[in-house]
Amino acid sequence: MVGTYLIYFAFLCAVVSIVSNYITFKRKDDRYIQLTRYSYHFATSGVMTFCALLIYLILTHQFQYTYVWNYSSTDLPLPLLISTFYAGQEGSFSLWALFTAVLGVFLMQYSARKQFESEVMLVWSLVLSFLLLMLIVKNPFALIWDSFPNDLIHSGEIPMGVSNFMWIDQARGIWAQFPSEGKGLNPLLQNYWMVIHPQILFIGFTSMAVPYTFALAGLLRRDYQGWVKIAKPWTVFGGMVLGTGIILGGYWAYETLGWGGYWGWDPVENSSLIPWLVCISSIHTMMAQRRSGTFVRTNFILSIMCFIMVLYSTFLTRSGVLGDTSVHSFVDAGMWAYWLLLGFMVFFGALGIGLLFRRMKEMPKIPVEHSIYSREFALFLGASTICFAAIFITIGTSSPIITNIIKGRAAAVDIAFYVKTTLPLGIIIALLSGFGQLLWWGTSKARDFLKVLPVPFIASLLFTIVLFILGVRDVVIVIFTFASAFALFVNVVVGYRIFRGNTKYAGGAIAHIGVAMLFLGFVSSARYDDKQTVSLEQGKTVNILDDYELTYVGNHAIDDERFGFHVQVSHAGSSFMMMPTMHFSKFSNSTLRHPDVLNLYTKDFYISPLSVETVDKKKNNLTLLKGQKKNILGLGITFIDFDFSDVQKGKMLEGGTFNIGAVMEVEKDGKRERIKPLMRSSNGAIDYIPAKSIHGDAEITIVKIQPNRENPSDSKVEISVQDKKSGPSEPQAESLIIEASVKPFINLVWMGTVTLIVGFVITIIRRVQEAREKD
Amino acid sequence: MKIKILIASIIIVAALIFGAVSFVETNVEYTDFQSAMTSNKKVQVKGEWLKEKEHGYDAGKNEFTFFMKDDNNQEMKVVLKGAKPNNFEIATSIVVKGRFRDEYFYASECLTKCPSKYEGDAETMKKTL
Numbered sequence: 001m002v003g004t005y006l007i008y009f010a011f012l013c014a015v016v017s018i019v020s021n022y023i024t025f026k027r028k029d030d031r032y033i034q035l036t037r038y039s040y041h042f043a044t045s046g047v048m049t050f051c052a053l054l055i056y057l058i059l060t061h062q063f064q065y066t067y068v069w070n071y072s073s074t075d076l077p078l079p080l081l082i083s084t085f086y087a088g089q090e091g092s093f094s095l096w097a098l099f100t101a102v103l104g105v106f107l108m109q110y111s112a113r114k115q116f117e118s119e120v121m122l123v124w125s126l127v128l129s130f131l132l133l134m135l136i137v138k139n140p141f142a143l144i145w146d147s148f149p150n151d152l153i154h155s156g157e158i159p160m161g162v163s164n165f166m167w168i169d170q171a172r173g174i175w176a177q178f179p180s181e182g183k184g185l186n187p188l189l190q191n192y193w194m195v196i197h198p199q200i201l202f203i204g205f206t207s208m209a210v211p212y213t214f215a216l217a218g219l220l221r222r223d224y225q226g227w228v229k230i231a232k233p234w235t236v237f238g239g240m241v242l243g244t245g246i247i248l249g250g251y252w253a254y255e256t257l258g259w260g261g262y263w264g265w266d267p268v269e270n271s272s273l274i275p276w277l278v279c280i281s282s283i284h285t286m287m288a289q290r291r292s293g294t295f296v297r298t299n300f301i302l303s304i305m306c307f308i309m310v311l312y313s314t315f316l317t318r319s320g321v322l323g324d325t326s327v328h329s330f331v332d333a334g335m336w337a338y339w340l341l342l343g344f345m346v347f348f349g350a351l352g353i354g355l356l357f358r359r360m361k362e363m364p365k366i367p368v369e370h371s372i373y374s375r376e377f378a379l380f381l382g383a384s385t386i387c388f389a390a391i392f393i394t395i396g397t398s399s400p401i402i403t404n405i406i407k408g409r410a411a412a413v414d415i416a417f418y419v420k421t422t423l424p425l426g427i428i429i430a431l432l433s434g435f436g437q438l439l440w441w442g443t444s445k446a447r448d449f450l451k452v453l454p455v456p457f458i459a460s461l462l463f464t465i466v467l468f469i470l471g472v473r474d475v476v477i478v479i480f481t482f483a484s485a486f487a488l489f490v491n492v493v494v495g496y497r498i499f500r501g502n503t504k505y506a507g508g509a510i511a512h513i514g515v516a517m518l519f520l521g522f523v524s525s526a527r528y529d530d531k532q533t534v535s536l537e538q539g540k541t542v543n544i545l546d547d548y549e550l551t552y553v554g555n556h557a558i559d560d561e562r563f564g565f566h567v568q569v570s571h572a573g574s575s576f577m578m579m580p581t582m583h584f585s586k587f588s589n590s591t592l593r594h595p596d597v598l599n600l601y602t603k604d605f606y607i608s609p610l611s612v613e614t615v616d617k618k619k620n621n622l623t624l625l626k627g628q629k630k631n632i633l634g635l636g637i638t639f640i641d642f643d644f645s646d647v648q649k650g651k652m653l654e655g656g657t658f659n660i661g662a663v664m665e666v667e668k669d670g671k672r673e674r675i676k677p678l679m680r681s682s683n684g685a686i687d688y689i690p691a692k693s694i695h696g697d698a699e700i701t702i703v704k705i706q707p708n709r710e711n712p713s714d715s716k717v718e719i720s721v722q723d724k725k726s727g728p729s730e731p732q733a734e735s736l737i738i739e740a741s742v743k744p745f746i747n748l749v750w751m752g753t754v755t756l757i758v759g760f761v762i763t764i765i766r767r768v769q770e771a772r773e774k775d
Numbered sequence: 776m777k778i779k780i781l782i783a784s785i786i787i788v789a790a791l792i793f794g795a796v797s798f799v800e801t802n803v804e805y806t807d808f809q810s811a812m813t814s815n816k817k818v819q820v821k822g823e824w825l826k827e828k829e830h831g832y833d834a835g836k837n838e839f840t841f842f843m844k845d846d847n848n849q850e851m852k853v854v855l856k857g858a859k860p861n862n863f864e865i866a867t868s869i870v871v872k873g874r875f876r877d878e879y880f881y882a883s884e885c886l887t888k889c890p891s892k893y894e895g896d897a898e899t900m901k902k903t904l
Contacts, residue, residue, distance in 0.1 A: 409804075610858035
């Protein structure tokens with residue numbers, strides 16, 4: 001109850017903050033400034049308190065709350081127990097609201113110093129209030145007997161032995177029972193990634209609202225230039241955090257979930273990539289505007305779209321609209337959440353774009369002074385190309401919605417769509433991030449340009465030729481490789497010069513080195529990976545791929561659900577032990593397969609377990625025609641006839657239970673006996689009931705019956721014969737089936753990521769210093 | 776200035792056409808087995824696994840073979856590249872993506888749908904009382 005009231009309280013405070021900030025903005029005086037600050041701080045305290053309360057409820061296992069019951073259980077270790085906070089929709093919106101509220105406190109101080117406070121906090125409070133509205137609809141504090149009133153609310157005497165109950169109305173004798181154990185966390189999420197990855201992603205999502213807020217503040221104040229400088233460090237920060245979150249998600253998928261790769265173009269992955277691309281492109285145009293005052297409208301649009309794409313992505317992945325088209329199971333959020341998410345997006349979209357259109361006419365025209373051979377123009381082209389990538393990925397991800405509207409039936413695009421559309425854009429981006437570094441602001445002279453160009457150009461040409469000789473023949477890939485190598489070499493040369501001069505200006509070059517490394521890593525690890533499916537019989541050595549010797553040694557039980565499979569890998573004189581695991585989960589009644597990765601300097605060797613097959617030597621299947629005799633396991637088995645007596649009695653027509661028998665004669669050491677394994681059908685469900693032979697020590701089970709009414713002598717039965725005598729001492733041959741793959745130079749992807757992040761950090765430091773300077 | 780705008784519009788239009796063509800080409804249409812048999816494109820078919828019919832995994836070929844029937848009750852033998860998918864037994868419906876060739880449906884991907892898998896339903900709730 002308290003939790004629900006706290007949500008209402010925080011929501012009301014956020015609304016007060018909106019109103020008071022609006023009045024302050026309109027009146028342009030500070031009369032209500034204390035009210036705006038107090039109301040926002042109260043809203044933040046409210047959010048923090050209900051989040052703390054939710055954590056408390058989870059840690060103390062209060063299963064009378066539906067959310068706590070739905071996602072946690074008493075057997076989870078502490079870090080995972082804490083992570084159940086955001087395992088479901090209600091909790092992850094709480095986390096989002098928490099980060100938004102807290103970030104707003106910093107934003108308030110920052111914008112107060114820049115005289116942007118009331119406009120910024122007006123928009124920010126709007127964002128917060130919408131998130132809180134979402135929590136009013138999807139309340140994490142819903143009580144379990146409200147979710148299951150028919151099953152849990154009782155009246156009258158409380159039976160003996162029931163201790164988990166709560167009085168609802170003691171006077172009228174109405175009470176509610178609640179569970180003593182929770183459902184637990186989805187085993188797919190039970191690992192350390194769950195503890196860190198979602199927070200980072202949500203901080204990224206939260207930061208995407210900052211450029212939006214500053215853009216709107218700029219429009220409200222009619223300050224079309226100054227907001228860019230203030231928003232810039234936040235935008236770079238958002239780009240860094242969201243980018244880190246995305247790549248961590250990719251690493252999670254690669255290392256733990258066993259998707260085989262780090263990127264699957266899944267809607268959930270795409271939905272964080274799209275806002276990131278928009279953010280990255282706005283960083284580039286903001287830089288151009290800071291320099292020459294141009295791209296005013298472009299920056300407004302991009303900053304607004306950053307946040308709108310976060311909201312659109314949230315709508316796609318949270319509303320259930322994607323339904324059947326992805327491997328992720330999208331929970332239907334319910335009608336209210338669907339409309340609220342849609343409304344959220346439409347409202348903030350209309351607000352941003354509407355305000356931009358109102359101000360469009362009065363914006364001063366900034367004459368374009370830069371030539372085509374200028375850094376500004378290169379930045380603009382680069383930003384446009386990144387935007388196109390974002391547009392294509394949005395179209396692909398929205399495919400189920402588009403096809404549903406046009407054809408009336410939702411269909412997703414194939415992964416090939418994304419590769420096909422983004423690859424040419426990647427080439428342009430790589431080339432531009434090389435050329436752009438060689439261009440000057442305003443205009444460039446061909447002489448300066450040509451002075452730097454030859455070294456990186458020849459280097460990348462040689463690099464590409466070497467790769468061509470090594471076997472890279474796909475034309476588009478060759479061009480892409482050349483472009484990426486060019487970007488790499490140019491940025492290394494330029495970056496080194498800047499670095500020597502003034503370290504803090506090297507952020508851009510370092511980030512682009514990271515991007516070029518990422519691109520090269522994508523080519524080597526995704527386009528030139530090599531895989532093979534192989535069945536490893538225990539104890540036997542198999543040579544696969546490029547001279548990898550694999551021996552399946554055996555398995556051991558990690559706990560009652562998890563098994564580790566020991567595979568010895570010998571390659572190039574070294575020997576390694578690898579252990580992919582399989583998890584036979586009772587929770588989701590399924591098998592979770594976890595890969596193991598052997599990280600070598602120049603490649604990863606990746607083992608993904610597919611299944612374990614036990615070749616049971618004591619069990620044999622055979623098919624017999626009527627009257628036919630076959631020998632197996634020292635037994636002579638004859639198929640005499642089917643027994644349709646139940647069917648002839650008409651039981652089949654009545655429904656209910658009936659048996660079909662197969663009469664078998666078993667002969668051993670001159671002794672004969674007749675036994676009758678059965679196929680039993682009860683209300684449509686088929687069971688096979690084995691029959692034992694007493695002196696033959698065998699058990700016969702029907703596998704399939706194929707009676708033939710027209711020609712009864714053609715009737716067939718397939719049976720499985722199992723020798724009961726030979727005990728479990730006889731070893732069974734176990735085979736582990738794996739998919740092994742070699743991913744060359746995948747380390748480039750991880751190194752590229754780290755380099756990119758370092759570049760971001762240096763840029764943030766520089767932009768923060770720049771924003772501190774007085775104009 | 777006009778030339779700039781012209782060039783820009785040509786590039787944008789070309790990019791959009793390229794995107795639209797790729798979109799149509801790679802769109803994996805939902806259909807049934809009847810039309811899958813006549814189509815050369817990759818399609819996806821939704822249906823149910825026929826549990827009682829034979830099924831099995833061939834380790835040598837890395838293929839999982841099973842029978843399924845689509846929403847029009849047409850039965851089809853499906854050869855899926857890879858092992859038996861997760862949640863296969865409890866799936867209320869399955870979606871296979873692939874092509875029909877010769878006499879079977881060769882699937883490259885199989886999605887299993889378990890609507891109440893992670894959602895709190897009354898039956899699971901009662902077990903935790």
